[in-house]
Amino acid sequence: MKAKIVIAGASSGVGKTTITMGAIAALKRQGLHVQPFKAGPDYIDPTYHALAAGRPCRNIDTWMVPPERALALFQNAAREADIAIIEGVMGLFDGFSYETEAGSSAEIAKLIDAPVLLILDVGKVARSVGAIAIGYANFDPGLNLAGFILNRCGSESHFQGAKLAVEQAAGLPVLGWLPKDAGLHIPERHLGLVPTNERGELTDFINHTADLIEQHFDLTRILTLAAQPNPAAIIKPEAAPPSPNHPTRQNPGSHSPQPTAQIQNPKSHIAVARDAAFSFYYEDNLDLLREANAAITFFSPQTDTDLPQGINGIYLGGGFPEMFAAQLAANTMLKEAIRRAHAANMPIYAECGGFMYLTEAIIDLEGLSHPMVGLIPGATRMERRLMSLGYRIVESPTGNFLLPQGFTSRGHEFHWSTWDADHTSQWPPSSPAWHIRPRHGSDDFKPSGYAQGQLIASYVHLHFAHDLQLARNFIQACQRWEADHAA
DSSP states (O other): EEEEEEEEEESSSSSSSHHHHHHHHHHHHOOOEEEEEEESSOHHHHHHHHHHHHOOOOETTTTTSEEEEHHHHHHHHTOOSEEEEEEESSSOSSSSSSSSOOOOOOOOOOHHHEEEEEEOOOTSSSSTTTHHHHHHHOOOTTEEEEEEEEEEEHHHHHHHOOOOOOOHHHHOOOOEEEEGGGGOOOOOOOTEEEEEEGSSOOEEEEEHHHHHHHHHHHHHHHHHHHHHHOOOOOOOOGGGOTTTTSSSSSOTOOOOOOOOOOSSOOOOEEEEEOSSSSSEOOHHHHHHHHHHHHHEEOOTTTTOOSOOOOOOOEEEEOOGGGGGHHHHHOOOOHHHHHHHHHHHTTTTEEEEEHHHHHHEEOOOOOEEEEEEOOOOEEEEEEOSOOOOOEEEEOOSSSOSSSSOOEEEEEEEEEEEEEEEEEOTTTTOBBBBBBHHHHHHHOOOEEEESEEETTEESSSSSGGGGGGGGHHHHHHHHHHHHHHHHHH
């Protein structure tokens, strides 16, 4: 990796995803190998960056993953790239604390020792943007804030005036700008941006954005800045301390932060659901499964009529099953194949959309009920407001194949549906998949999800890099199943 840069925003909604995507595409046109990253737990923004870069976009998150391990994963993923471009999360200093930068774009920039370009939305301001710029420039002297990008400029003269105000006030350069342009808008719905795999052909959109970036950005100067380390950095990559929200004692059985260790056992074969209905995965989760000696085969619950041959485990990630509920309901052969796998006690792990798919039905906003796999009692019902959002600390109340009793892990939850559980005598004994612990100052917990036999399902997306043993535990469960099945 020759260069790295963080593209952050003064707040959410200033155009971070569009500008990051366009910058990736513009630099790729120059023949550079660009490795994209997204700060925080988001699953949708990375689909745009992956499409522009032609390679998977990866999350970097210092709450779900211990910072030193997040750094190792970053370095491992970016080592063969010419430049790593990281889209920030929310505002530059916004994380999971009002008192510190923990979990913020600023913390991540200092952790990986990368300069920051800060996007300011000037659509409704003029000289006042200088006050905003000087505030950000002086808020954290240890941050390598290298310059600004001005978005939604009303005209060339508006840009020139705003540029003058910013550079006079903050003493830092403006390195690019974009005009107001309806063609740069990315449509949204209840979980954020509409994923790329639902929008059809996006080549024209990406090319239009890249054209504007080439026209209005000083890419040569940005590349030069991206290749220069920050001599004043407070957090150095070789000695990154844990976040204040991470205990210094890891879970029993946790392993080295290096993400490349493998176990020498027979290869397992895991079927991973991936199509327009199921696309929310942390790419590191899939990598860690592969590094733990798993072969992964993707399948579509929408269109495939059977599970892949020779598998010994199933992973159903998140997504928008509610948007494709009719197609999922109509694919009765695939649903029956999953029921057979569960009846044979095959390990099945499901999160969020995968959890919804395994219930008896998804009830859409019009009140229509679409029959699903039926391994979990009750139905999930779509609501017209956000039902849950945030980081989660989880533990298994009784122990399961991913997480033994007494261990904790970390993940994220974001959904607009509720689970109407219907526990009747027809269902075998079960327990919650997780007890969710509060992050601050209490030992209280709430039950979440459903666990029965070798099935673990809940709304929580776990990040397997919190403890590298998670992926290994999944693989070992698959190997045990394979041995028992062969016998």
